Amino acid sequence: MSNDFIYTTYIKTTAEKVWAAITNPEFTRQYWVHDNVSDWQVGSTWQHVASEGQIRIVGQVLESVPPKRLVLSWASPENPSDDSRVTFEIEAIEDMVRLNVMHGDFKADSTMAGAVAKGWPLVLSSMKSFLETGKAIDIMAVKVCSK
Amino acid sequence: MxxxxxxxxxxxxxxxxxxxxxxxxxxxxxxxxxxxxxxxxxxxxxxxxxxxxxxxxxxxxxxxxxxxxxxxxPVPINEIYMRWIGQFEQSRLDALYNLKQSLKENDHE
Missing domain, CATH: 1.10.10.10 (Winged helix-like DNA-binding domain superfamily/Winged helix DNA-binding domain)
Structure with missing residues (x-):
């Protein structure tokens, strides 16, 4: 098990709310512009679905300890063998929550690493803003403009 | 503080x-x-x-x-970026950055 990226943010909220922000499509839609769909049981599949219904990322739930730890496999549905692993660690610290997102175990010739390295900081900033102020960042606008 | x-x-x-x-x-x-x-x-x-x-x-x-x-x-830097640069300026800044890079490369030639 090796991590290529670790992203950390501190959010003024509860661990339960961060868990919901990751696993409830009603919430992910608002700050991540995609629905995260699964029953979040170990062994189940999960999908990252765009608003037009296109499935962008698929994987399996590898570990699920609400509201503390979620480990998912992560791959494009077009190339499911090129999978990697994402770990969410949620830890309450005083009146804040520390969220760690670790992404690793990329296949040797994976093209996924470059893409997610740009995406995660944006997703975490948007999640933080969404949970603290109720307003998400328009992450699609940022993505389109920075091309 | x-x-x-x-x-x-x-x-x-x-x-x-x-x-x-x-x-x-x-x-x-x-x-x-x-x-x-x-x-x-x-x-x-x-x-x-x-x-x-x-x-x-x-x-x-x-x-x-x-x-x-x-x-x-990079998340804290991303937050600074979102606060002051935001989404609308990005394409213009990218253009300026690319211009600067290509001028630098020309200097080295």
Whole structure:
């Protein structure tokens, strides 16, 4: 098990709310512009679905300890063998929550690493803003403009 | 009151610390020993810089066996970027950056 990226943010909220922000499509839609769909049981599949219904990322739930730890496999549905692993660690610290997102175990010739390295900081900033102020960042606008 | 943002700017206001971040950008997950390589800084000085970078949440560490691995965490910088640069200026800034890079490359020719 090796991590290529670790992203950390501190959010003024509860661990339960961060868990919901990751696993409830009603919430992910608002700050991540995609629905995260699964029953979040170990062994189940999960999908990252765009608003037009296109499935962008698929994987399996590898570990699920609400509201503390979620480990998912992560791959494009077009190339499911090129999978990697994402770990969410949620830890309450005083009146804040520390969220760690670790992404690793990329296949040797994976093209996924470059893409997610740009995406995660944006997703975490948007999640933080969404949970603290109720307003998400328009992450699609940022993505389109920075091309 | 020292805010999180103060910590980020203070941590970034030092060439050696920026160099350490550059090193992690090239290769993430380095040990203290690896971060000290090709530096004229002492191990102690590097450790001190890492403490400030960690306090600013720009560096995140993970224990692996006896080693501590250091990772660059760009999320606080992304927040600064979102606050002052935002989404609308980006394409113009990209154009300026590309222009500057190509002028620099021409200089080297």
């Amino acid at each position: 020292v805010t999180d943002e103060d910590k980020v700017f203070k941590a970034l206001a030092d060439a050696s610390r920026r160099q350490l971040l550059d090193k992690l950008r090239q290769k993430n997950g380095l040990t203290l020993g690896e971060l000290c390589e090709d530096h004229d800084m002492s191990r102690q000085a590097v450790t001190k810089h890492l403490v400030l970078l960690e306090a600013a949440n720009l560096v995140v560490t993970v224990k692996q066996g006896r080693e501590k691995l250091h990772y660059l965490n």
